[in-house]
Amino acid sequence: MSRTLRLAVGQSPAELSSVAERLAWLQDQLPDVVSHAADLLVLPELFATGYNIGDQVAARAEPADGAIAATIAELARSHGLAIHYGFAERDGVELFNAAQCFGPNGQRLGFHRKLALPPGFERDHFLPGQGSELFTFRGVRIATLVCYDAEFPETARHVASLGAEVILVPTALGAEWDWVAQRMIPTRAYENGVFLAYANSAGVENGLAFLGRSFIAAPDGQELARAGNAPEIIHATLELDRVAAAQARLPYLIDRRSIMF
Numbered sequence: 001m002s003r004t005l006r007l008a009v010g011q012s013p014a015e016l017s018s019v020a021e022r023l024a025w026l027q028d029q030l031p032d033v034v035s036h037a038a039d040l041l042v043l044p045e046l047f048a049t050g051y052n053i054g055d056q057v058a059a060r061a062e063p064a065d066g067a068i069a070a071t072i073a074e075l076a077r078s079h080g081l082a083i084h085y086g087f088a089e090r091d092g093v094e095l096f097n098a099a100q101c102f103g104p105n106g107q108r109l110g111f112h113r114k115l116a117l118p119p120g121f122e123r124d125h126f127l128p129g130q131g132s133e134l135f136t137f138r139g140v141r142i143a144t145l146v147c148y149d150a151e152f153p154e155t156a157r158h159v160a161s162l163g164a165e166v167i168l169v170p171t172a173l174g175a176e177w178d179w180v181a182q183r184m185i186p187t188r189a190y191e192n193g194v195f196l197a198y199a200n201s202a203g204v205e206n207g208l209a210f211l212g213r214s215f216i217a218a219p220d221g222q223e224l225a226r227a228g229n230a231p232e233i234i235h236a237t238l239e240l241d242r243v244a245a246a247q248a249r250l251p252y253l254i255d256r257r258s259i260m261f
Helices: 019-035 056-060 067-079 121-125 147-151 153-161 178-192 241-249 252-258
Strands: 004-011 040-042 082-091 094-102 108-113 135-137 140-144 166-170 195-199 202-205 208-211 215-217 223-226 232-239
Touching (some): 004 019, 004 195, 004 215, 019 067, 019 232, 067 082, 067 094, 094 140, 108 135, 147 166, 147 178, 153 166, 153 178, 153 252, 166 178, 178 252, 215 232, 232 241
Parallel strands (some): 004 040, 040 082, 140 166, 166 195
Antiparallel strands (some): 004 232, 082 094, 094 108, 135 140, 195 215, 215 223
16 A cells, blocks of 8 residues: 655745744644645744744744744644644754654654755854754655755755655745745755655745745656745645655666766
């Protein structure tokens, strides 16, 4: 019997102005997500705390097991699905742009600190993370890369080489970067033979306009679902047998080892 994973991507409204509003929006959306029988909901980069919030990020940042985490873990448990989301993490005096996933039992499944920080707000407030680890959910091997992380071919190739079948990419992509969402990141799925989910915000947050255009891509490059520019939730069923088929048809992960420079 083939393995499947029912995936939802939540393209949330950027203008939600507080942690409380963001968590309330999530709670309001979950009944509809559950009605689509989703196993896993993916939310954008810094979803829980907000992205374009300047120095407020220090006040909103919390430990990975803080109050925000406890709320989302309980929402995951009470609605019977996994929730993957971005947040500003405080570890002592250090801040990280992080993402984590809680399963339907309310336990943490996976955790990632953003590796590559673009110039501007993020470099001014966060430290870069180190390393990428997979987590397993419903027998599926899953990796997380946050936004800019996935714009480097090396990162997607690395987690695919570790055995990732699905790459989740929470992002905060501005409206001027259409080519990234439309062309670059879908290519990461194709060139590694994996599924990839890209979860962006929509709307305007403190003057920063987000592109939206979240998507779910298959290992052969097919788009399974694509959002527009407004807030919405998209869904797709991932047929995991397609990963092995795509990697057998185009064995990039194996043949790259024989390339000599």
